[in-house]
Amino acid sequence: MTAPEPVESLRRRRDDALAAIVQGIPYAAWLGVGFDRRGDELTAVLRYDRKQIGNPLLPALHGGAIAAFLEIAAVVHLTWARSWDGMEAGRIIPRAGDPDSLPRLPKTIDITIDYLRSGLARDAYARARIVRSGRRYASVQVEAWQDNRDRLFAQATCHFLMPQDQPPLPGGK
Numbered sequence: 001m002t003a004p005e006p007v008e009s010l011r012r013r014r015d016d017a018l019a020a021i022v023q024g025i026p027y028a029a030w031l032g033v034g035f036d037r038r039g040d041e042l043t044a045v046l047r048y049d050r051k052q053i054g055n056p057l058l059p060a061l062h063g064g065a066i067a068a069f070l071e072i073a074a075v076v077h078l079t080w081a082r083s084w085d086g087m088e089a090g091r092i093i094p095r096a097g098d099p100d101s102l103p104r105l106p107k108t109i110d111i112t113i114d115y116l117r118s119g120l121a122r123d124a125y126a127r128a129r130i131v132r133s134g135r136r137y138a139s140v141q142v143e144a145w146q147d148n149r150d151r152l153f154a155q156a157t158c159h160f161l162m163p164q165d166q167p168p169l170p171g172g173k
Contacts, residue, residue, distance in 0.1 A: 017087050018042070021079050024102050028072050031065060035076060040084055044073035046124040053121060061119030066144065070126060070156040071111055074140040077128035078160060079103055104163035106138060111158045119153045122146055138162055 018037055022028050032047040046052070046069045054062025083103050087093065126144040133139075142156045 013093065014087065017083065017093065018076075018080065020102055021076055021083070024079075024105060025072055025075065027068065028076075031068055031072070033069055033072050040081075042073075042077050042080055042127070044069065044076065044126040044128075046126070048122050048124075055118075058118055059121045061121070061124070063113075063115060066115065066119050066124075066154050067111065067113050067156070069124065070113060070142045070144060070154060071108060071158060073126040073144075074111075074128045074142050074156065074158040075105055075108075075160070077142075078106055078130060078133070078138055078140055081130055082133070082162075106160035106162050109137075109159040109161055111156055114155045115153075116155065117151075117153045119144075120146055124153070125149075133162070135164075136162055 014037065018035055022033070022035060028034075031052070032049050034045045034047065036043045036045055046065075052061050052065040053059045054065070124144055124146050126142050128140050128142045131139040131141055138160045140158045140160065142158065143152050144154045144156075145152050
């Protein structure tokens with residue numbers, strides 16, 4: 001019987017893997033998107049920056065910045081979920097700066113954004129949920145809020161073409 005992996009090592013491997021996945025999307029860094037990880041649950045965080053403002057009179061976040069934020073949240077969540085079993089087993093170990101270690105990202109087929117209210121000039125948060133994930137196709141829903149999780153300001157439904165080098169999630173999710 002082998003000894004369990006030290007929790008610090010496991011935490012570091014998960015954090016490094018998430019950082020490497022996010023670094024695979026350079027626009028995420030420019031826009032100011034980061035991720036808060038609790039176990040396998042991710043919350044995307046859009047740190048407020050003046051360059052994200054679309055209407056300076058309100059001021060309100062630009063619709064394109066909101067759409068990009070939701071799409072990034074969906075892509076990272078989907079890639080993270082599909083890589084989880086391999087990461088936990090030590091077969092997939094993404095490393096920042098090593099593109100060969102990164103899982104291939106899904107390609108967006110379409111995305112539908114519902115703008116429910118103005119995004120204010122402050123930090124925003126989003127969580128994604130995989131509705132369906134198969135060998136070739138995945139559907140993800142994303143919800144975004146600012147101060148109160150019950151008061152969404154935007155939501156999205158995204159469909160992706162999945163890379164052919166990764167297996168689908170167990171149970172089709």
